[in-house]
Amino acid sequence: MSATESRPAEQLPEKHYLNADYGIRSWLLTTDHKRIALLYLVSVTFFFLLGGVFAGLIRLHLLTPKGALLSPEVYNRMFTMHGVAMIFFFLIPSIPAVFGNFFIPLMIGAKDLAFPKINLLSWYLYMIGGALALYSFMSGGLDTGWTFYTPLSSVYSNSAVAPAVLGVFINGFSSILTGLNFLVTVHTMRAPGMTWFRLPMFVWAHYATSIIMILGTPVVATTLALAGMERLFHLGFFNPQLGGDPVLFQHLFWFYSHPAVYIMILPAMGVISEIIPTFSRKPLFGYKVMAGASLAIAIVGFLVWAHHMFVAGQSAYAALAFSFLTMLVAVPSAVKTFNWTATMYRGSISFQTPMVYAFGFLGLFLVGGLTGLFLGTLGTDIHIHDTYFVVAHFHYIMVGGAVMGYMGALHYWWPKMSGRMYSETLARFAAVVLFVGFNLTFFPQFLMGYAGMPRRYHSYPPEFQIYNVLSTAGATILAIGYILPILYLLWSLKFGPVAGRNPWPSTGLEWQTASPPPTENFEVTPVVTWEAYDFENRPDLGLDKPVIPAGPASGHD
Amino acid sequence: MHRTGELYGHFETLDQQRESASLGMWIFLITEVMFFGGIFLAYTVNRHANPVAFALGSNTLDLRLGAINTGVLLASSFTMAMAVWAGHTGKQKLITLFLILTLVLGGIFLGIKTVEYAGKFEHHLVPGSSFHIPAEDVSAAAAKADPDFSAHAQLFFSLYFGMTGLHALHMVVGAGLLIWLIRQSMQGRYTAKYNTPVEMVGLYWHFVDIVWIYLFPLLYLIDRRHK
Amino acid sequence: MSEHIVSPKLYLGIILTLMVLTAVTVGAAYVELGPWNIVVALVIATFKATLVVLYFMHVRYSPGRTQLIVVAGVFWLGLLLFMTLADYATRSWY
Numbered sequence: 001m002s003a004t005e006s007r008p009a010e011q012l013p014e015k016h017y018l019n020a021d022y023g024i025r026s027w028l029l030t031t032d033h034k035r036i037a038l039l040y041l042v043s044v045t046f047f048f049l050l051g052g053v054f055a056g057l058i059r060l061h062l063l064t065p066k067g068a069l070l071s072p073e074v075y076n077r078m079f080t081m082h083g084v085a086m087i088f089f090f091l092i093p094s095i096p097a098v099f100g101n102f103f104i105p106l107m108i109g110a111k112d113l114a115f116p117k118i119n120l121l122s123w124y125l126y127m128i129g130g131a132l133a134l135y136s137f138m139s140g141g142l143d144t145g146w147t148f149y150t151p152l153s154s155v156y157s158n159s160a161v162a163p164a165v166l167g168v169f170i171n172g173f174s175s176i177l178t179g180l181n182f183l184v185t186v187h188t189m190r191a192p193g194m195t196w197f198r199l200p201m202f203v204w205a206h207y208a209t210s211i212i213m214i215l216g217t218p219v220v221a222t223t224l225a226l227a228g229m230e231r232l233f234h235l236g237f238f239n240p241q242l243g244g245d246p247v248l249f250q251h252l253f254w255f256y257s258h259p260a261v262y263i264m265i266l267p268a269m270g271v272i273s274e275i276i277p278t279f280s281r282k283p284l285f286g287y288k289v290m291a292g293a294s295l296a297i298a299i300v301g302f303l304v305w306a307h308h309m310f311v312a313g314q315s316a317y318a319a320l321a322f323s324f325l326t327m328l329v330a331v332p333s334a335v336k337t338f339n340w341t342a343t344m345y346r347g348s349i350s351f352q353t354p355m356v357y358a359f360g361f362l363g364l365f366l367v368g369g370l371t372g373l374f375l376g377t378l379g380t381d382i383h384i385h386d387t388y389f390v391v392a393h394f395h396y397i398m399v400g401g402a403v404m405g406y407m408g409a410l411h412y413w414w415p416k417m418s419g420r421m422y423s424e425t426l427a428r429f430a431a432v433v434l435f436v437g438f439n440l441t442f443f444p445q446f447l448m449g450y451a452g453m454p455r456r457y458h459s460y461p462p463e464f465q466i467y468n469v470l471s472t473a474g475a476t477i478l479a480i481g482y483i484l485p486i487l488y489l490l491w492s493l494k495f496g497p498v499a500g501r502n503p504w505p506s507t508g509l510e511w512q513t514a515s516p517p518p519t520e521n522f523e524v525t526p527v528v529t530w531e532a533y534d535f536e537n538r539p540d541l542g543l544d545k546p547v548i549p550a551g552p553a554s555g556h557d
Numbered sequence: 558m559h560r561t562g563e564l565y566g567h568f569e570t571l572d573q574q575r576e577s578a579s580l581g582m583w584i585f586l587i588t589e590v591m592f593f594g595g596i597f598l599a600y601t602v603n604r605h606a607n608p609v610a611f612a613l614g615s616n617t618l619d620l621r622l623g624a625i626n627t628g629v630l631l632a633s634s635f636t637m638a639m640a641v642w643a644g645h646t647g648k649q650k651l652i653t654l655f656l657i658l659t660l661v662l663g664g665i666f667l668g669i670k671t672v673e674y675a676g677k678f679e680h681h682l683v684p685g686s687s688f689h690i691p692a693e694d695v696s697a698a699a700a701k702a703d704p705d706f707s708a709h710a711q712l713f714f715s716l717y718f719g720m721t722g723l724h725a726l727h728m729v730v731g732a733g734l735l736i737w738l739i740r741q742s743m744q745g746r747y748t749a750k751y752n753t754p755v756e757m758v759g760l761y762w763h764f765v766d767i768v769w770i771y772l773f774p775l776l777y778l779i780d781r782r783h784k
Numbered sequence: 785m786s787e788h789i790v791s792p793k794l795y796l797g798i799i800l801t802l803m804v805l806t807a808v809t810v811g812a813a814y815v816e817l818g819p820w821n822i823v824v825a826l827v828i829a830t831f832k833a834t835l836v837v838l839y840f841m842h843v844r845y846s847p848g849r850t851q852l853i854v855v856a857g858v859f860w861l862g863l864l865l866f867m868t869l870a871d872y873a874t875r876s877w878y
Contacts, residue, residue, distance in 0.1 A: 180585060221592060598865055
């Protein structure tokens with residue numbers, strides 16, 4: 001039953017973080033983590049929509065085998081800008097910069113992050129990086145692929161590479177500072193009683209993500225700086241003509257860019273770990289194992305990067321080692337999937353919108369993850385590397401996984417951030433539309449990739465057209481699935497019913513304070529005496545006693 | 558604007574504030590390790606591929622200046638550690654003195670570096686169309702072993718300027734931080750109870766010193782035994 | 785972060801050791817050791833860096849968490865270097 005049904009009509013709190021101060025300066029010079037989160041929300045949504053426009057152009061162009069819409073040179077720029085915008089300016093910041101920033105202090109009972117001014121600096125670095133990328137796009141864009149492989153990017157490309165590289169470089173520091181802020185915050189800012197093993201899994205997920213951010217991002221920063229220097233001053237680090245080595249670039253680039261995909265998925269996993277217990281009214285199964293799995297993904301994720309380089313010319317022995325390690329990194333992700341399922345087992349499940357997104361995540365992440373194993377196997381990778389199989393694989397994880405997580409988070413925490421509820425019917429409908437559109441877009445890509453259609457090609461043999469048409473049709477439906485939430489969420493800000501403090505209800509500390517929260521988060525610093533996800537011992541939630549008693553918070557079913 | 562020494566609004570205690578500052582600085586230094594690490598990897602791979610040219614390039618560097626600079630930077634780490642000691646023991650005048658000494662030594666380092674760089678430009682040892690290693694510096698054996706030694710030596714110099722340039726940039730930032738510390742210290746802001754900024758800048762300064770401890774042998778001491 | 789105050793005498797000892805080691809590094813560069821020259825130079829550099837980390841940066845007297853962070857950082861750099869160089873080193877194995 002909906003938790004808002006038999007509640008008396010609530011009022012918005014009189015003073016909260018949104019009306020605490022007015023004027024553009026109070027937003028652009030804020031150090032309130034919640035306002036900074038909203039600044040990020042607006043900016044990442046912009047880049048998401050921009051990346052979506054590029055995707056739309058790609059899919060339109062690929063409707064016909066000869067490609068009527070774009071010339072080959074322009075097509076190359078489209079998929080490059082799509083990748084750059086989506087990966088660096090949407091996916092990597094998305095959940096951490098919006099929901100991590102907003103909720104980590106609330107979840108641990110703190111007034112703010114450890115370094116609020118550095119938090120604001122992170123956003124400005126993101127904006128500067130984004131502006132530079134935009135400048136590159138508007139100067140005609142770049143055609144190197146988001147992977148900037150040398151010597152194309154550093155020597156031969158005639159496109160706006162330098163500003164884009166500089167933009168991504170600067171954006172990297174935004175990421176590094178965010179990770180640094182989160183790590184220190186979780187260590188030093190927890191409220192009394194909030195021990196490590198009482199932390200919500202969302203916090204553990206961001207702790208693991210932050211480890212990746214601080215250890216990996218500096219390497220890609222150096223790499224891009226070297227490639228940029230090579231381009232500007234005609235140096236030779238990665239240029240075989242001058243004694244350099246392009247494979248060195250790839251090693252340096254993927255050392256970060258593989259862990260980067262875990263930066264994109266771990267926070268989404270953290271979101272799912274919040275949503276599923278709430279809508280199953282049951283503690284997360286295997287809390288400590290889940291926390292350990294997050295850390296394991298972060299650490300083992302650093303050991304597999306050269307699986308992107310199996311056909312690049314590395315030694316067979318290195319390839320073997322990286323393939324083996326790639327199999328290992330799948331294990332903690334699988335463990336998490338099993339634990340989410342076990343959380344739902346014998347739970348009291350309700351299918352509100354966040355849960356619909358969580359279900360979508362489970363199915364799509366599963367497919368994406370399993371297909372990663374095909375790619376990680378040396379023999380099969382020779383066949384499917386650089387085909388649409390890869391494109392489908394990473395879109396299942398990034399869109400089916402990470403973006404579903406992002407949408408789930410948006411719908412789960414919208415009441416807390418805005419104080420309002422959105423239309424549940426419309427939202428559920430949009431979630432289903434998204435799921436259907438997504439599968440229609442990307443499943444055919446597995447098939448055409450396996451059948452041999454290469455990626456990043458602007459034209460293709462006619463036998464692949466049917467797959468491409470299906471894919472483009474799906475993309476149209478997918479677009480609707482993304483536009484609808486923008487509309488009804490904005491609408492809800494003015495016309496949605498007041499949500500109240502804890503509409504779902506959920507056990508997290510963030511739901512103990514008002515919706516929207518006051519600037520200082522809590523009237524009084526909370527003292528935590530309960531375990532995470534302990535639905536049984538929380539009479540304040542107003543839930544009926546569960547018919548089947550839930551296990552203890554550590555989840556030994 | 559918060560006065561130093563006082564609690565910032567979002568912290569509960571001074572201890573929490575200090576712990577956060579320290580943890581934050583250490584994590585930042587780890588990011589710097591990885592940042593320099595990437596370029597050290599590029600150096601390693603390129604040197605392994607072009608040993609002759611790298612030796613040629615290294616031997617044109619002024620070893621005396623490099624060694625003096627190493628000594629200067631190590632000494633500045635000593636004075637920086639002494640500044641932190643003065644902070645811990647509340648000797649305010651000494652804090653300022655040692656910070657100034659550190660800044661002076663850092664300035665000497667950067668001055669010598671400037672001299673070295675100027676020399677490179679003068680002797681056409683900057684990567685680009687005017688690059689030229691004098692013939693007397695290239696043995697016949699070397700020219701035979703690596704016919705493309707000019708292009709490959711430019712790789713060495715690209716890395717030389719890249720690595721020492723990045724290091725120098727960090728020194729300049731460090732100098733700026735020292736100037737800020739000196740001004741605060743002269744106003745008596747640092748006591749035995751509160752000297753966190755001195756300690757944090759100290760950590761940063763020592764890190765920059767450690768980077769040079771590795772740069773010196775890697776850049777200046779390749780195959781010196783033949784000269 | 786510790787309250788342990790290191791004495792200036794210890795600092796003096798460390799800096800003199802560092803200077804001597806620098807001289808040794810330069811001297812060793814002139815000795816014919818073949819491929820071991822670079823090893824000697826890096827070993828000495830690492831020893832110097834360790835002294836700076838332990839004593840000038842007080843890691844010797846710091847809580848375990850700080851020490852873990854230092855070790856982890858160095859270890860991660862090692863991962864980057866070792867695993868990449870393992871590719872280059874094993875290319876000629878077949």
